[in-house]
Amino acid sequence: MDLLNPTPPHPDLRVSIGPLSLANPVMTASGTFGYAQEFETLMNLRRLGAIIVKGISLHPRAGNPPPRIVESACGMLNAIGLQNVGVQRFIEEKLPYLGGLGVPIIVNILGDSIDEYREITERLAESSVVSAIEVNISCPNVKKGGVAFGSDPLMAAAVTGVVKEKAAVPVIVKLSPNVTDVTLIARAVAEAGADAVSLINTLIGMAIDLKRRRPALANVFGGLSGPAIKPVALRMVYQVAKSVQIPVIGIGGIESAEDALEFMLAGATAVQIGTANFVNPRASEDVVDGIGAYVIEEGLTSIREMIGALEIC
Amino acid sequence: MDLLNPTPPHPDLRVSIGPLSLANPVMTASGTFGYAQEFETLMNLRRLGAIIVKGISLHPRAGNPPPRIVESACGMLNAIGLQNVGVQRFIEEKLPYLGGLGVPIIVNILGDSIDEYREITERLAESSVVSAIEVNISCPNVKKGGVAFGSDPLMAAAVTGVVKEKAAVPVIVKLSPNVTDVTLIARAVAEAGADAVSLINTLIGMAIDLKRRRPALANVFGGLSGPAIKPVALRMVYQVAKSVQIPVIGIGGIESAEDALEFMLAGATAVQIGTANFVNPRASEDVVDGIGAYVIEEGLTSIREMIGALEIC
Amino acid sequence: MTQFQEKATVTRRELLSSDNVRLTFQSAKIASAAEPGQFVMIRVGAGKDPLLRRPFSIHQATAEGTLQIYFKVVGRGTAMLAGIREGDEVSILGPLGRGFQLTDSPVCLVGGGLGIAPMLFLATRLGERRSGQIHGRVLLGGRTRMEVEPLLGDFEQTGFPVLVATDDGSFGQRGFVTAIFSTLDLPPDCTVYCCGPEPMMASMAVLSRERHLHCQVSVESAMACGMGACLGCSRTARNGEYVHVCLDGPVFDAEDMAWTF
Amino acid sequence: MTQFQEKATVTRRELLSSDNVRLTFQSAKIASAAEPGQFVMIRVGAGKDPLLRRPFSIHQATAEGTLQIYFKVVGRGTAMLAGIREGDEVSILGPLGRGFQLTDSPVCLVGGGLGIAPMLFLATRLGERRSGQIHGRVLLGGRTRMEVEPLLGDFEQTGFPVLVATDDGSFGQRGFVTAIFSTLDLPPDCTVYCCGPEPMMASMAVLSRERHLHCQVSVESAMACGMGACLGCSRTARNGEYVHVCLDGPVFDAEDMAWTF
Ligand SMILES: Cc1cc2nc3c(=O)[nH]c(=O)nc-3n(C[C@H](O)[C@H](O)[C@H](O)COP(=O)(O)OP(=O)(O)OC[C@H]3O[C@@H](n4cnc5c(N)ncnc54)[C@H](O)[C@@H]3O)c2cc1C
Ligand SMILES: Cc1cc2nc3c(=O)[nH]c(=O)nc-3n(C[C@H](O)[C@H](O)[C@H](O)COP(=O)(O)OP(=O)(O)OC[C@H]3O[C@@H](n4cnc5c(N)ncnc54)[C@H](O)[C@@H]3O)c2cc1C
Ligand SMILES: Cc1cc2nc3c(=O)[nH]c(=O)nc-3n(C[C@H](O)[C@H](O)[C@H](O)COP(=O)(O)O)c2cc1C
Numbered sequence A, B: 001m002d003l004l005n006p007t008p009p010h011p012d013l014r015v016s017i018g019p020l021s022l023a024n025p026v027m028t029a030s031g032t033f034g035y036a037q038e039f040e041t042l043m044n045l046r047r048l049g050a051i052i053v054k055g056i057s058l059h060p061r062a063g064n065p066p067p068r069i070v071e072s073a074c075g076m077l078n079a080i081g082l083q084n085v086g087v088q089r090f091i092e093e094k095l096p097y098l099g100g101l102g103v104p105i106i107v108n109i110l111g112d113s114i115d116e117y118r119e120i121t122e123r124l125a126e127s128s129v130v131s132a133i134e135v136n137i138s139c140p141n142v143k144k145g146g147v148a149f150g151s152d153p154l155m156a157a158a159v160t161g162v163v164k165e166k167a168a169v170p171v172i173v174k175l176s177p178n179v180t181d182v183t184l185i186a187r188a189v190a191e192a193g194a195d196a197v198s199l200i201n202t203l204i205g206m207a208i209d210l211k212r213r214r215p216a217l218a219n220v221f222g223g224l225s226g227p228a229i230k231p232v233a234l235r236m237v238y239q240v241a242k243s244v245q246i247p248v249i250g251i252g253g254i255e256s257a258e259d260a261l262e263f264m265l266a267g268a269t270a271v272q273i274g275t276a277n278f279v280n281p282r283a284s285e286d287v288v289d290g291i292g293a294y295v296i297e298e299g300l301t302s303i304r305e306m307i308g309a310l311e312i313c
Numbered sequence C, D: 001m002t003q004f005q006e007k008a009t010v011t012r013r014e015l016l017s018s019d020n021v022r023l024t025f026q027s028a029k030i031a032s033a034a035e036p037g038q039f040v041m042i043r044v045g046a047g048k049d050p051l052l053r054r055p056f057s058i059h060q061a062t063a064e065g066t067l068q069i070y071f072k073v074v075g076r077g078t079a080m081l082a083g084i085r086e087g088d089e090v091s092i093l094g095p096l097g098r099g100f101q102l103t104d105s106p107v108c109l110v111g112g113g114l115g116i117a118p119m120l121f122l123a124t125r126l127g128e129r130r131s132g133q134i135h136g137r138v139l140l141g142g143r144t145r146m147e148v149e150p151l152l153g154d155f156e157q158t159g160f161p162v163l164v165a166t167d168d169g170s171f172g173q174r175g176f177v178t179a180i181f182s183t184l185d186l187p188p189d190c191t192v193y194c195c196g197p198e199p200m201m202a203s204m205a206v207l208s209r210e211r212h213l214h215c216q217v218s219v220e221s222a223m224a225c226g227m228g229a230c231l232g233c234s235r236t237a238r239n240g241e242y243v244h245v246c247l248d249g250p251v252f253d254a255e256d257m258a259w260t261f
């Protein structure tokens, strides 16, 4: 080794989500990163721990009528209505590009019925590019499916069961925060075989256009995301990490390495960057840089030392 | 009438919370306005629709250890732990001053058991200064009582029943947002005889001090308030106003007349100003001014025209 | 299509009227990649509130790296941006979206209110293609003199004759710019470019169709990302499907959009 | 006790070191009502984030309405405040809290780091009471020269002799200001006034008790309202009960507080 020009220290940022090994704990949250290609000229996609794509359903969905988004204090509401190209076109048009990135690709799926979840999982099982499936049981935007699966432990377990049965890869279940006790749902899906849980999805909210005396969103309700929800997300991640044995992935208002590290202290093994991608398209890479620098500055042997390292007096 | 100097128009801002008539729909939220006297040199207390005082328990409470508050994005977390002087000292030391203001005084109460709620209501029934009771079944800060009463429809109804039985004045039940379906609780307390519901109390959240690797609050969890939670509050007020016949009082992130008017469009008969009192101690009076100006500018015959006037296409 | 997130320095701040501001940035990468009709997303403050970037049409851009936006103060974000000082830095994302299709045939550019913004860059590029031989006109409309006059000189420099209408008649012809358009004698191969308030664009779509003229409009919608990632900026197309303003637009064929009157 | 919410104009902005800023406001009502040891709550921005006001000790105040604060940039709020320009307006709430009890007996003022802030106003008032006959001293401590030197002249004007210690010895004696205090010969009726980092105040509490001197300290805590409305600013007293810094303090008898070492 050249002592005058030592190679820069390589922080050990590796984490495991069940059987899935990641180079670092930073993922992009579903629905906030398109199909990744949108960001290719703005950041280095290969630096990511994993990429989670926009939620995919069995059939294409047109989504909700506009307006679909509105800003709120330190946050935004969205009612995209799960617009997506459907699993078939996703596999044909999007997966080949994603497969070439050399980064684990996690496919977020949603369905209106248990059968749909099963069928979409079967279709994805044929692809070798998919590293894991994230099951959205929590999206508040469509009337059928979403809300019901995510707020009832039995239904949540049922969905988990069928996806797990058909999936060739690890299954992450994404939890809704719009429940009285999120640990009940987390325990139910863990018992049903989930390899990990991710949380939180958006809080159900609403905005009003005073001038027009109408809801600001055509859908009336929308999902609240961004820094505004971070305290709720952090609380739920902490509660769930204490209640289940499987890895927890923290989501909600994460903008910086500091935010990400707080979620890891609370018990998250990995994190997802959502709304921050809109504000700073390089946000996820910045978080990777930041936690690497932290590991070096603090002299940690690995980022894994941070997971659940919160001290309670 | 002097045509050259017409008296300025007096907007009709009166609203009724069940049997209680208010000069205007603006109240101060419990725990954010002390016992009102703190604000006397900073605003005109007599302009308020009603004053709601810090939550009172049967016995004095010391509250939680510090730190009790921490800021978050567009909001704050508090874990005051319901520190209060207890009903006896409240009646002796605080009520006389409040009684002299000529503004309806609403006492926010809390208890660890049904018996405590009953007893404190009996004590307050002796006072002629109390215009209404607001029952806090939702405070997330103490282990006993709070959470359980507010998240279970049967318990919520039971508390409402005993308070209603003993109260000499209208009873408002204050709902927690930390539930899967807030309309279930609202309907339960309405059936149990509540004269009105108010919502939302704080969302349960958490913050972490990365440097110390500890929770930022000694209590670990705290209640999230401020502009950050407004979309959630607005959504729940809209849902509850559609589900019950009794008046709904909107709370959550209200800082301006525009915010207040949005809650009224969503179905609120009145509103409460909370965290905004800390940022601008005159906030509640500013809201009274602002909605008065709005009624005049829009040529409304009364502010009551706004209640639930949201148009859904 | 390469996009950049650039820290750009404000080199000039012009208050063109009480509400309307023009900012000039040094933004080498974005300016040199920009095409007329494209837009940028700008962070208006350093904090978390307002959270989202704000979209602005590219008002002017040069290969040397000068980028301009021209905007009206309508809310918190634009107020913060208007308060910026020369020498300050802002984060700009761009160039974004699909711009105007340029043509060598005759053209008619119609800008109303703040819809004037993208027309200057467009007129400049179209003028350059035509050097000397100008077949076209620029129509500018505003509520009042101050919404148009400060920009007149810049438009005249592009070589196109400029016609003006104001609602209050304080400058140019009294009335809507669409009225001028209706009286113009335009060749059948004339391309119409339009940006302005919704009702104006809706009228221009109808007027152009009646005259069998190809009309391109630059439309708006609420946006979060500006780059196709959120799917928030949808608008309803004529066939009932949703298009995304940041990706499929902001410039569309007027024929392809659904208009409400 | 009357308090005011006042729109105050920044009349002077002094960068006393790379991190430390002194702002002078014209704030007629608050300045003329202020007492040494009291504080103000300042809105650092116009938006919703950061949401809460920030507390600052009153560094100096005059009957003519001049109000000063002296602060260190430690986070977002103080960074925003440091970026303010002369002529800008901010909303100030004050004067708040219970200040120092003034005395005519001998005094010893001890300020460490940003704890120097309230000592200037205190020294000024104590100096005025004593006109000519000074029985007292001011001790100032900082990490390095730039934390103390820029304020030295102002303290000397109060008439008190000033002794200085810096951690790195770049100005005055090397070491902690508490070391100077230990070596001083103080009369038994001397009142000690202290403000600084927690460990320093804890030491001063012990050192004062050992010498049977009455010590008043100005402490901090997280605050939302600054006026007794939120009950958020609690601290644990020696007897285990909670006191509220904004209402019962920020100045307390050192004896009454619980100190952690
Ligand atoms: C592709 C595109 C290009 C644009 N180009 C320009 C331009 O060149 N010059 C210019 O002045 N403006 C332009 N706009 C509009 C500009 O983005 C908005 O005026 C700005 O985002 C408002 O921000 P704000 O924080 O000041 O207002 P807010 O506080 O967010 O809102 C204030 C008011 O403005 C309305 N508003 C908010 N966003 C928009 C929007 N996107 N379109 C219309 N109304 C809106 C709101 O409904 C509200 O009534 C463009 C918009 C788009 C989508
Ligand atoms: C009564 C009182 C008087 C004060 N007087 C002065 C003064 O004269 N000069 C001065 O420079 N500062 C003073 N402070 C401290 C000052 O209020 C904080 O430095 C300021 O609020 C930090 O705001 P921020 O947004 O920059 O930091 P934040 O971004 O809120 O926090 C940044 C860092 O500062 C710490 N911090 C935040 N608030 C406080 C606080 N209240 N006390 C200590 N650390 C804090 C945080 O833990 C964090 O590590 C006083 C505090 C109180 C309670
Ligand atoms: C515009 C938008 C679209 C989203 N679409 C999806 C989706 O398709 N599937 C899903 O599970 N979550 C979706 N989410 C939720 C995010 O993945 C994330 O859980 C949430 O936004 C909270 O994280 P944040 O605060 O970092 O944005 C969406 C969020 C936004 C803002």
Ligand SMILES: Cc1cc2nc3c(=O)[nH]c(=O)nc-3n(C[C@H](O)[C@H](O)[C@H](O)COP(=O)(O)O)c2cc1C
Binding pocket: B029, B030, B031, B032, B054, B055, B056, B078, B080, B082, B108, B136, B139, B174, B200, B201, B202, B224, B225, B226, B227, B229, B251, B252, B253, B254, B272, B273, B274, B275, B276, D230, D231, D232
């Ligand atoms: C510091 C603080 C103390 C509070 N104390 C009480 C209380 O004693 N009883 C109660 O019912 N709600 C209490 N609340 C909740 C508020 O009354 C209100 O419901 C909540 O803060 C949401 O409104 P806001 O966003 O306008 O603050 C408290 C809130 C804060 C911030």
Ligand code: FES
Binding pocket: C222, C223, C224, C225, C226, C227, C228, C229, C230, C231, C232, C233, C234, C244, C245, C246, C247
């Ligand atoms: S603004 Fe996000 S997809 Fe268009």
Ligand code: FES
Binding pocket: D222, D223, D224, D225, D226, D227, D228, D229, D230, D231, D232, D233, D244, D245, D246, D247
């Ligand atoms: S800061 Fe609110 S009571 Fe002290």
